[in-house]
Amino acid sequence: MxxxxxxxxxxxxxxxxxxxxxxxxxxxxxxxxxxxSIHNFMVEKVSGRVEYAVMTAGGGLLGSARYYPLPWDVxxxxxxxxGYEVDFEPGRLEGAPSYQGEEQPRFDRDYxxxxxxxxxxx
Amino acid sequence: MxxxxxxxxxxxxxxxxxxxxxxxxxxxxxxxxxxxSIHNFMVEKVSGRVEYAVMTAGGGLLGSARYYPLPWDVxxxxxxxxGYEVDFEPGRLEGAPSYQGEEQPRFDRDYxxxxxxxxxxx
Numbered sequence: 348m349x350x351x352x353x354x355x356x357x358x359x360x361x362x363x364x365x366x367x368x369x370x371x372x373x374x375x376x377x378x379x380x381x382x383x384s385i386h387n388f389m390v391e392k393v394s395g396r397v398e399y400a401v402m403t404a405g406g407g408l409l410g411s412a413r414y415y416p417l418p419w420d421v422x423x424x425x426x427x428x429x430g431y432e433v434d435f436e437p438g439r440l441e442g443a444p445s446y447q448g449e450e451q452p453r454f455d456r457d458y459x460x461x462x463x464x465x466x467x468x469x
Numbered sequence: 470m471x472x473x474x475x476x477x478x479x480x481x482x483x484x485x486x487x488x489x490x491x492x493x494x495x496x497x498x499x500x501x502x503x504x505x506s507i508h509n510f511m512v513e514k515v516s517g518r519v520e521y522a523v524m525t526a527g528g529g530l531l532g533s534a535r536y537y538p539l540p541w542d543v544x545x546x547x548x549x550x551x552g553y554e555v556d557f558e559p560g561r562l563e564g565a566p567s568y569q570g571e572e573q574p575r576f577d578r579d580y581x582x583x584x585x586x587x588x589x590x591x
Contacts, residue, residue: 361577394487395519454484455484
């Protein structure tokens with residue numbers, strides 16, 4: 348798990364960002380409401396490309412955490428907020444491809460189409 | 470930090486692997502000697518491509534840990550060893566681009582050329 352906020356910039360260069368600093372970083376919508384935080388990256392083994400940044404939301408008293416795979420290019424880092432910003436409303440997550448704890452999906456091509464389609468990325 | 474060994478497979482699918490499961494995973498040479506473990510991934514922000522898997526070695530009683538950026542395609546996961554395998558000898562790390570704690574390099578194009586050149590990846 349990563350340290351939060353100010354440390355995000357520490358392992359960041361102009362071009363690159365460190366995975367363990369991203370994990371745990373908050374995700375906000377354009378209105379500044381916190382939607383969740385980054386759980387991990389799912390990386391394609393052969394190419395080394397990040398297929399998804401997985402956001403976790405909920406958990407604690409609200410029940411079990413849910414995991415939302417997000418296409419990489421949905422996220423923009425905001426130095427102002429000290430976290431990632433996404434360009435969709437909180438309601439966008441309802442009906443979005445997601446899973447809980449042990450029920451992790453098969454991350455196959457069909458799933459990828461669903462995720463990218465949901466966020467308008469083709 | 471990731472759990473080790475057996476948990477690596479948990480968040481793995483045929484195509485994808487989870488960043489937080491890779492962090493902490495051991496790295497061995499072909500002879501089965503442990504060289505270090507994966508510290509993190511350095512990801513290119515725009516493309517979402519993993520530029521390096523950073524291996525950490527040493528530390529503890531031996532002194533400060535050193536960090537070795539490795540091109541993604543140098544690493545092969547070995548289910549037999551429960552960790553990554555690299556196709557070079559331990560001596561290959563001597564003189565390899567590396568850094569300690571706070572002295573992290575500028576990860577610019579020149580550095581990338583040095584890293585890829587050292588491991589024979591162009």
